Amino acid sequence: GAVVSQHPSRVICKSGTSVKIECRSLDFQATTMFWYRQFPKQSLMLMATSNEGSKATYEQGVEKDKFLINHASLTLSTLTVTSAHPEDSSFYICSAYSPNRWNTEAFFGQGTRLTVV
Amino acid sequence: DQQVKQNSPSLSVQEGRISILNCDYTNSMFDYFLWYKKYPAEGPTFLISISSIKDKNEDGRFTVFLNKSAKHLSLHIVPSQPGDSAVYFCAATEGQGGKLIFGQGTELSVKP
Numbered sequence: 718g719a720v721v722s723q724h725p726s727r728v729i730c731k732s733g734t735s736v737k738i739e740c741r742s743l744d745f746q747a748t749t750m751f752w753y754r755q756f757p758k759q760s761l762m763l764m765a766t767s768n769e770g771s772k773a774t775y776e777q778g779v780e781k782d783k784f785l786i787n788h789a790s791l792t793l794s795t796l797t798v799t800s801a802h803p804e805d806s807s808f809y810i811c812s813a814y815s816p817n818r819w820n821t822e823a824f825f826g827q828g829t830r831l832t833v834v
Numbered sequence: 835d836q837q838v839k840q841n842s843p844s845l846s847v848q849e850g851r852i853s854i855l856n857c858d859y860t861n862s863m864f865d866y867f868l869w870y871k872k873y874p875a876e877g878p879t880f881l882i883s884i885s886s887i888k889d890k891n892e893d894g895r896f897t898v899f900l901n902k903s904a905k906h907l908s909l910h911i912v913p914s915q916p917g918d919s920a921v922y923f924c925a926a927t928e929g930q931g932g933k934l935i936f937g938q939g940t941e942l943s944v945k946p
Contacts, residue, residue: 761936814932825877
């Protein structure tokens, strides 16, 4: 399967600081990337859809000014959690999708465990 | 509004037996369904998928069944192995957009 690399795998930051998470598709060009968030024992909740070269589309209830998404190239999308607070502590996962190679299967990164102290 | 539901948070099965994981959905526009396996602190790994034009798809020990009229799908694992122990998520999507809507997950435990 395709390889999607997410970095860092875990990060601890102080309340009020910003954290950037990178998602890279290593062996294909991803026209679309998705960012999910998972709380313990819960489902993966879609946060936003990131399309290369255009603004991200956020799901209802997700603050776009707090979760900044940039998809500057076909292989890289970044999620920046701005002014992080303890309630932002969660597991963040990206997925990359390209309709040119697969039907509808999206490939996931390894996830990032964010802890805000 | 939970469009994809997995009502069993956990399932315990004996090694060698069949594991059946269930998933229900409410959105009739979903036309493609996927199952993912996930370990703690890792991203989901794709297992098997099925298009809405089919009612069954098989890949080795894994078979997915789709009942469109009941808006229900299930994943059968046979024979179950201890290495299958993980959280299983079903996901659904509409069209070829790659945007997946996930269920809550079912934690499968396969005991030796």
